[in-house]
Amino acid sequence: MSNVIVKTQLCGPAVKIIFTVIKFSGHTCEFESEHITVDDLAVITVKSRYIDSNNVGFYMVIKKTENAKDVVSVDMTYEKAIQHFFCSDASVEVPITKKTPDTYISQNNTKVDLYTIEVIIAVHVIMPTSITLSTKELYKDTKSMDFNLQATDGTVPVHKSILFVHSQMFRTMLQGQWKETEQDSIKMPGETAQTLQHLKDYMYLGTIPEEGLEPLLLLAKRCLMDNLVTLCIDKLIESVTPETFDTLVEFGCQNNEPKLMKRLFQKILRFPDDIINSYATSRNDKEKSY
Template structure:
């Protein structure tokens, strides 16, 4: 759909809306960067109509929507239904210079596609001739990344010129790479700080393993499966918002009633607002049941 067609599309929608809710949204489940929802479509004998789903905000960064365009043709003998389904995926903030991608899947529609957040257009994903049908939507959002320009330096030892020291060991890295990754480290390394002169910084309360995870993310854009809480604290301290967002997404994705309270306590204790809001959002939209949390805490009465 080109720009001129989309403008006409937007103008016509208020005049050709369904008298009843022809696309119902059901069974919404959302945890961090994962969204699952059921949509039920019914054509109520309307010659032409369109319906747009609510905006689904994913991880606070982007918005996903589904649009139905339905037409009905009656030739006097038979009625033919034509349904077109579109999706759109856009960033919430214009100042966000990152590009996100979603993996879109629907088993009922037999559709599996990938979309990026920077085009802002409606994409046709399916068409059928049914009067009524139900379909599932499964969306998983990721950061779209190019090849890291620092990947080849990950294993280098000859040119490393700075050291991050943890409680039980240290990790050697390159000043220029650290400066590119964090504005806090950039100020430290580019100023008259003692750490810049000595060639190392003591990262209090942090293990060598966590520093290795930080190095792997900076050089390779990879994240560990465990130890995300401590890596999240480093991302906040060194002002690395995308690392913070990704850690929060992974923690919330694997959250359940058993560890939900632990995450809330951790977020509150360390003032990690993004994690606290993400957990509360899961509770609000029903992805985590209050009853299950009460049962886990032994307060079911």
């Protein structure tokens, strides 16, 4: 006999899963949770596996949804360790380290084992490997590039076909009778050549920079590239510190970025000891210096 309680907390492209298992001595513990969908990209099922009368194994089955047409990248955080893997068409079974239970003795002297496991799953779509390999070759072939992105301080050449595949804005432009389409060039006011190069690197190579994420995020939003917007926000959240928190909040407010703001405050709630205490200390230090 056993009781299982599964709770989930959705955080955009991530979900926190907390499941508590109460197992009575001498009884098996086998269960399968209901399906948990993350950002309409992956479906997760939590299961247990009976090992022996004293031990229980836990694992997760993750499969991409029908709406996720490309490969899905998954990051699973469990007990401060991060596992990274990919989901294509087949499901992926991820074992969770066997958990040592808390043991109690009930009033009728029955041994009761209590397992509490917390896992954070983050998912996003990535370019298929076959596409990445072919676009790497195109990236080097500058002679065949037939379109220019004009920044305030330079020009970045690209292929029309790459713009068409990645951006709804460019797709609409290239299909219409726009002046830019006829001239094979478009002016991007307010953008630097570096930010346009970062955009190009993402479209051809599937990479995003370590720095310059804020302007790339705004450019991705302008070009209607939702996947790139999500990747930029993910990386900004991963790298935020108590010292950079204020600046990132100000950026989110000034540029009307509710997704970024939501993720920022979700991170505070998720890691209160690491972020809030350090943040409060840094704020006090700043105030004393004024």
